[in-house]
Amino acid sequence: MKKKTHSEKVIEGKSAVVEKKAEENDKREESGKCQVSMDHEGWFRDFLLLGGRFLLLLAFLSLVISFITPRINFLSPNVSNPSTEVLEDEKEKQTRARKQQQEKHLEKTTAYLENVLKPRQESQIRKKEEHFYRMTGETWKLTEGFQLGEGEDSEDDDDLETTEETPSKKALRKRKLPENILKRPHVPELSKPKKVIVLPEEPKDATDGAVTVALRCPSGRLFRRRFLTSHSTQILLDWMRKVGYPPEIYVVCTSYPRRPLEIKEEFTLENAGITVDTVLNLEEKEI
Template identity: 55%
Template sequence: MVSFKTVWQFGILSLSFFCFASWKSSNVALEDEVEQKRKLVRREQQDKYSQKASTYQENILKPRQEANFRKKEEHFYRMTGEAWKLSEGYALGVDQDSEEGAVLGEEDFTSESPNQEAVRRRKLPESATRPPPPLEPPRQKRIVVLPEEPSNDVDGVVTIALRCPSGRIFKRRFLKSHSTQVLLDWMLKIGYHPAIYTLCTTYPRRPLEIGKETSLEDTGITSDTVLNVDEKDPST
């Protein structure tokens, strides 16, 4: 038989569980309501910010961008000599010559040439109406022609060998009376430009004296000789 104490304890537990469930459900409903209010407040704030941004864009940024664009456009037309494009022009049916004639007088037009009149109307700089200077004729490319290679049995013949940076050696015969300039022409002919490379003696290693009036014999080349093709020092 169930005692009264047991029944009373069971009732207390049931009441406690019911109260806890009611409190829990009320808290969940309250949290949902608070979250809905927060979302509504955030949406209203976002709408306000969007409206402010749109107003700032329309009233401040857009006029500023248009003003900057007009300045750049005006600067561009003035630099290119087309400042006349910035004028408002004339309405259709209005005689431009009659208006200018009324202001300036007929004698101003009779003393102007058509070219000067066009400059005045368009407000072009004089440099834009001047004829371009005559073009200089293109410089003819220098053709390197080496003297004919003499045979071994000719008096005054020397054989010169060029040792290149690549390791290759080129040999050719010249007369001792030939100008040292033919050595530079020969070096250019085999692919080494005199503006970048120079000729040096082997020992002692020194630059070879080159000149149109200096012969091979004047530089000491009186017998078969080996010369080095060296790259010039950029600092010199």
């Protein structure tokens, strides 16, 4: 075997030292990792324990509160919650206001029934009864009636004793007859015969002095007719009445200038200015 030189021995010693240091470092790293993992596990375990204790404390407090609260309420019954008192007061106010509104509505309905509906129904029934009795000829039932011998005068007793009257004459004198029997029947006056409106015949177009007059009504209708300029203006009023527009309500006006036409019996159409074909307007009189 070959003997190792001094340099080789030194190298082997150094390599052995390096290997030992590497192993020591590896061991330290492994021990550090184990320590870190153990620290993490301990922290998590502590957190779980703390949370469990907190929950247990909350459960204990809730149990104590639920056990003590009824005892306190039982021992102090006079102490009440102000919020519940306010709610009860509001409910009472609402019920009171609702009752007042209902009473007002009831009063209004009863007043409406007594003052409006009931008189209306009574008047309708009365009208139906009057119509029925008139149709059947029993109108005497609509009167209030009277008593025989009503309104007798006791002052004339002495005079009646002296006079010689039969009982039938006395009863006839004392009897009070209805006024409608004593009164004479009203005879209506004969109405006056209506005036028959007769317009003269229309002249032909070729006739001298013939003009066409157009009458424009408020409804929009237009009437045309031929007259002679020698005719009286009164004929226009007759024409108005015949077409359904009485002169008592309507007045004849010229187209331009717009003014009422002067109508008199002695005035002719020529005097009124109607010498050519003319359009006249009908307007209501101002009351």
